[in-house]
Amino acid sequence: MIKKRIIPFVLIIAVLIAVYSSVSVNAEDYPVAVPYTSHITSTVGKNIEVKLKLFHEYYDERIFVDVYDSKGKSVASATDYFDEDDADEQIYTFTWLAKKAPAGEYTLLATMSYYYDGEWQLCPEDVSVAITLKNVPAPKLKSAKNVKGGKITAKWSKVNKASKYQLKIGSKTYSVKKNSYTAKKLKKGKTYAVKVRACMNNRWSKWSSSKKVKVSK
Secondary structure, three states: OHHHHHHHHHHHHHHHHHHHHHOOOOHHHOOEEEEOOOEEEEEOOOOEEEEEEEEOOOOOEEEEEEEEOOOOOEEEEEEEEEOOOOOOEEEEEEEEOOOOOOOEEEEEEEEEEEEEOOEEEEEEEEEEEEEEEEOOOOOOEEEEEEEOOOEEEEEEOOOOOOOEEEEEEOOEEEEEOOOEEEEOOOOOOOEEEEEEEEEEOOEEOOOOOOEEEEOOO
16 A cells, blocks of 8 residues: 555656756746836837846846838847846946938847857847837928018927928028018018928927018018
């Protein structure tokens, strides 16, 4: 009777050892990168910073970051290394030099690997952050009127964080810091087309719709 009880117990222990040895690393032990946000929206002409919180221990780790455009083409990438003596949790900041990137939809993928049993092993999951780059919004031309003295006064909507504007009256362009301007010494009897655009991060918006103003006084 004693032998019959011992055999099943030994078999259970053997099975447990086999299962444990077949899994080199528990899933909870994988290095993990956690983004602070799943979606970043920005305006073209500005670099993008993506912060990732890294949880890792026991192993030397590497992180791989790639940014892909809507067609799946890689437009930026970076790698970094952390040895097992680094802190268990830290912040990793990836800066995408996106000043020349066109407006559109992009995806950042971050993957980690760890050094185990004499070789680098890729973690089974990666994380992603969607990035939307928008064009500089065009201001709306609110009014354009002829005032006494051969002048045209134009007013337009403010564009948040715009550094300057260009106001075009006829063939002449004026550089303006505020969202209104009065152009002088215009020719009486002539009709001028008036439109405006905004600048942000050294990138210009499209021109607003135009208004025609006749100088009659």
